[in-house]
Amino acid sequence: MIVTSPSNLYADLDVQAELDAPLGPHTWFGIGGSADILIRPNTLEALSALARRCRRDGMPLRVLGSGANLLVDDEGVDGVVVKLDTEAFRRVEFNADGGIERMRVHGGASMERLVQECARRGLRGLEPMSGIPASLGGAIRMNAGGKFGAIGDAVDAVAVVGEDGELRVYPRSELEFGYRSTNLPAGTIAWASLRVEPDDPIACRDRVKEIFAYKKSTQPMSANSAGCMFRNPVMPDGTRESAGRLIDRAGLKGHRVGSAFVSTEHGNFLAVDRGDAGRLGRTDDLRALVDHVQRAVERAFGVRLETEVVFWRRGESHGGHS
Numbered sequence: 123m124i125v126t127s128p129s130n131l132y133a134d135l136d137v138q139a140e141l142d143a144p145l146g147p148h149t150w151f152g153i154g155g156s157a158d159i160l161i162r163p164n165t166l167e168a169l170s171a172l173a174r175r176c177r178r179d180g181m182p183l184r185v186l187g188s189g190a191n192l193l194v195d196d197e198g199v200d201g202v203v204v205k206l207d208t209e210a211f212r213r214v215e216f217n218a219d220g221g222i223e224r225m226r227v228h229g230g231a232s233m234e235r236l237v238q239e240c241a242r243r244g245l246r247g248l249e250p251m252s253g254i255p256a257s258l259g260g261a262i263r264m265n266a267g268g269k270f271g272a273i274g275d276a277v278d279a280v281a282v283v284g285e286d287g288e289l290r291v292y293p294r295s296e297l298e299f300g301y302r303s304t305n306l307p308a309g310t311i312a313w314a315s316l317r318v319e320p321d322d323p324i325a326c327r328d329r330v331k332e333i334f335a336y337k338k339s340t341q342p343m344s345a346n347s348a349g350c351m352f353r354n355p356v357m358p359d360g361t362r363e364s365a366g367r368l369i370d371r372a373g374l375k376g377h378r379v380g381s382a383f384v385s386t387e388h389g390n391f392l393a394v395d396r397g398d399a400g401r402l403g404r405t406d407d408l409r410a411l412v413d414h415v416q417r418a419v420e421r422a423f424g425v426r427l428e429t430e431v432v433f434w435r436r437g438e439s440h441g442g443h444s
């Protein structure tokens with residue numbers, strides 16, 4: 123349901139807009155309700171104006187990345203969902219600032235394609251992102267990565283369109299990247315400068331392949347899931363433990379709630395299928411499964427698992443890419 127007439131939000135802006143737009147197809151889970159308004163800005167100016175107007179009208183603005191780490195409520199979401207998949211926001215400029223080792227990558231660019239393209243050109247630095255589905259903005263927002271490294275290691279600067287519509291550039295010296303976190307303020311990541319180093323293209327390609335093969339051998343690559351559901355928790359002895367291993371040791375692999383189940387390959391992968399009902403699952407089933415896993419792991423090991431996957435629901439504003 124749209125509470126404010128949206129026309130004065132975007133009618134004069136260079137954007138593509140869709141009302142009551144189903145979000146399931148934009149996410150890796152493939153489930154969930156609709157966005158009241160889905161907007162694809164064609165220019166940075168349009169994105170800035172939109173952000174300003176959303177703030178003026180008290181309308182939530184959520185940024186949809188590649189939907190690889192997002193679970194949308196069955197009832198959908200209010201306000202505006204922005205998707206940066208137009209030409210302007212998918213661009214990658216190699217040799218930015220005249221140096222081969224600097225790239226300017228726009229917020230909606232695909233990490234998978236970027237990793238491949240860097241390897242092809244013999245540019246080293248992004249291999250740890252191999253096999254991680256994400257848009258550049260989404261990857262930076264949560265400092266995506268794994269045991270081989272994280273995107274933050276390669277970031278030189280990030281440009282964010284703030285909630286006031288202003289574009290600000292944050293240099294490396296002001297940025298902090300932690301485990302699946304950054305200190306970036308709310309807003310939309312317009313672009314980032316990434317640092318890579320020239321190397322032998324064959325060596326780069328081999329490393330990408332090697333990391334991808336590790337993931338493929340330990341994780342279900344084809345299920346309807348968002349990768350790891352939970353962050354790896356810090357245990358009482360101060361070490362970070364694999365949430366997947368804890369879920370596994372709690373005997374939860376294969377556990378099912380309706381259409382949602384814990385993968386039998388990797389405990390931290392929660393997925394949905396068509397279940398008995400014959401249609402793709404509901405977000406409610408996944409939420410119930412998340413609760414069950416959290417309770418069981420807490421009982422067994424005394425630690426509370428926090429979700430890494432972002433939940434979108436009506437009435438809860440959210441300031442990042444997902």
Ligand code: EPU
Nearest residue numbers: 268269270340349350352353354364366367370387388389
């Ligand atoms: N393990 C089990 N059972 C399981 C899962 C894992 O015993 O069900 C064991 C493995 O055998 C291994 C250890 O736990 O000895 C660690 O497993 P893994 O290498 O898969 O690492 P992880 O800590 O579970 C993290 C990231 C993954 C990333 C991998 C590999 C988080 C929450 N997860 O998983 O990221 O792919 O490292 O780099 O940080 C994601 O963020 O979506 C994600 C999947």
